[in-house]
Amino acid sequence: MTGDNAVNIGSPQPPQKADVLARVCAALSAGDADTAKAIIDTDYPMVIGTKAQRRYTLTETLRTFYRDGFLDRYSGTQLIHPGALRTLSMLLPKEFPAHLNGKMTETHFAQWELFPTIDHVDPVARGGADDASNWVTTSMLRNSAKAHWTLSELGWTLHPPGDARHWDGLSSWFTGYLTDRPDLASSSGYLRRWLRATRVVQAERA
Known part of the structure; x- marks a missing residue:
């Protein structure tokens, strides 16, 4: 498929963050907490940083x-x-x-x-x-x-x-x-x- 409406099947778009949480909610509603956790870990993982330091003079x-x-x-x-x-x-x-x-x-x-x-x-x-x-x-x-x-x-x-x-x-x-x-x-x-x-x-x- 070519043109402006072509879909690049080889480069899938990242999931929308709201959709990720919607799938998490659906999994929880189905009583499947393990799947909910896996969805979060895969598509919207927690990023753990450090306390901001100000080292510059x-x-x-x-x-x-x-x-x-x-x-x-x-x-x-x-x-x-x-x-x-x-x-x-x-x-x-x-x-x-x-x-x-x-x-x-x-x-x-x-x-x-x-x-x-x-x-x-x-x-x-x-x-x-x-x-x-x-x-x-x-x-x-x-x-x-x-x-x-x-x-x-x-x-x-x-x-x-x-x-x-x-x-x-x-x-x-x-x-x-x-x-x-x-x-x-x-x-x-x-x-x-x-x-x-x-x-x-x-x-x-x-």
Whole structure:
């Protein structure tokens, strides 16, 4: 058989997950628990992962951000260096607030929408590796939405990385601004940590 309506008998489609559970229910209704268990084990097995670990350092985090061009790999949106976001919130506390505990009513939405984080493409809790090959840059917003789901389960695609030579998430502005204003840098341990790590990565890439 040929044409658009052809059926590829040699490549059967995987069973629909709802259909798998429907067959399990049918087996249970028939009093056949062994068959129900076998159906689950074969067509919808339990995947046992491990507790998610966060092993990356601040420097490794920034290397990932630079590698991905400060681009949200799940949405294609340009993101902003965390230090730059915090600097803006300190300079413009009324217009661009950032509550230290993330209180929604006292935090500008950019602190979630444009704040870069590392996510595991294949969730660690479901067996994914916790190493750079499985790390991607995404916003805090998208990271929270993805949680422990896979891209295929969410219907998401992975965007290609950006180029940090063209967009560095305002990293250069952040380091330059604080270099010229050491009093501001010394006023915040958060800024100092990000500044040190950023300078290390910038030196590596020079």
